[in-house]
Amino acid sequence: MSEQQPAVPADEAQQDKPEKQPTLLEQMGGIAGLIYSSVPVVVFVVVNAIFDWQPAIWSAVGVAVAIAVLRLVRKQPLQPAISGLFGIAIAAFIVVRTGSAKGFFLFGIWTSLIYCGVFLVSALVRWPLAGVIWSTLNGTGFRWRSDRKATLYYDVATLVWILVFGSKFVVQNWLYDQDYVGLLGVARIAMGYPLTAVAIAVTVWAVRKADKRLAALEEERAAPVGGVADPTS
Numbered sequence: 001m002s003e004q005q006p007a008v009p010a011d012e013a014q015q016d017k018p019e020k021q022p023t024l025l026e027q028m029g030g031i032a033g034l035i036y037s038s039v040p041v042v043v044f045v046v047v048n049a050i051f052d053w054q055p056a057i058w059s060a061v062g063v064a065v066a067i068a069v070l071r072l073v074r075k076q077p078l079q080p081a082i083s084g085l086f087g088i089a090i091a092a093f094i095v096v097r098t099g100s101a102k103g104f105f106l107f108g109i110w111t112s113l114i115y116c117g118v119f120l121v122s123a124l125v126r127w128p129l130a131g132v133i134w135s136t137l138n139g140t141g142f143r144w145r146s147d148r149k150a151t152l153y154y155d156v157a158t159l160v161w162i163l164v165f166g167s168k169f170v171v172q173n174w175l176y177d178q179d180y181v182g183l184l185g186v187a188r189i190a191m192g193y194p195l196t197a198v199a200i201a202v203t204v205w206a207v208r209k210a211d212k213r214l215a216a217l218e219e220e221r222a223a224p225v226g227g228v229a230d231p232t233s
Contacts, residue, residue: 038192040064040088044104045185053101057092064088102181105188109172116165123158130157130203131210143214150210157199157206164195 040060048056064085087107094103122129127145131154135142144150168191175184 038084039067040084041108042189044088044091045189048101048104049182049185053095053104056101057095057104060088061085061092100181102176102179102184105172105176105184108188109169109176112165112168112172116162116169119158119162119165123155123162126151128154128158130154130161130206134203134207144210147213147217150213153206153209153213157203160199160202164199167191167195 040063043063044056044060047059068082068085090107091104094106095101097103098106119129122132128151131144131151132142134140134154135144144154171191172184172187175187
């Protein structure tokens with residue numbers, strides 16, 4: 001009669017399981033964290049429209065610091081808050097140097113151009129950045145690069161991001177050159193979340209199509225030759 005193995009306590013069994021590592025998106029605070037990083041920008045636009053660029057700058061910096069402190073108290077990832085504070089600091093420096101409220105938008109305008117160029121290059125070298133970023137954020141790997149059709153889906157998503165960043169640069173740079181500060185603020189907000197939401201929606205579509213494509217390929221590889229299962233297996 002075989003000796004019965006002692007039961008492993010639930011706590012020890014739980015400890016034996018590998019701890020799930022948070023994805024990069026979770027480390028950044030999720031969607032809410034990304035939104036928090038944009039709040040100081042919105043505050044600057046609103047306060048500047050009501051008062052002037054001096055109180056607008058201080059208000060934006062104050063909100064950025066408050067968000068960082070709040071996330072620190074809640075023990076939430078600080079990366080979004082730090083990114084927002086860093087961006088506001090650069091914008092504030094430009095505004096002070098130029099002495100004009102429109103200088104607040106200069107950093108974002110040229111950042112859009114840089115992003116547009118980076119996404120374009122990634123598509124040309126067959127490493128579409130929409131797929132690279134998504135795979136990195138969610139830790140799913142880059143198996144899709146082994147299939148041309150799956151890669152094509154991410155090419156489409158990357159193209160949309162190129163159009164989004166390119167349109168932001170063209171429109172906002174023109175408004176900047178024309179000194180339309182009020183319209184520049186409106187364009188900054190109006191071309192922010194709406195266009196980004198469209199690009200994200202297309203990226204999600206690309207992810208689903210690519211995943212479906214890869215799953216179908218896996219099923220084809222796993223299927224027995226001739227469609228008849230080996231009886232000895």
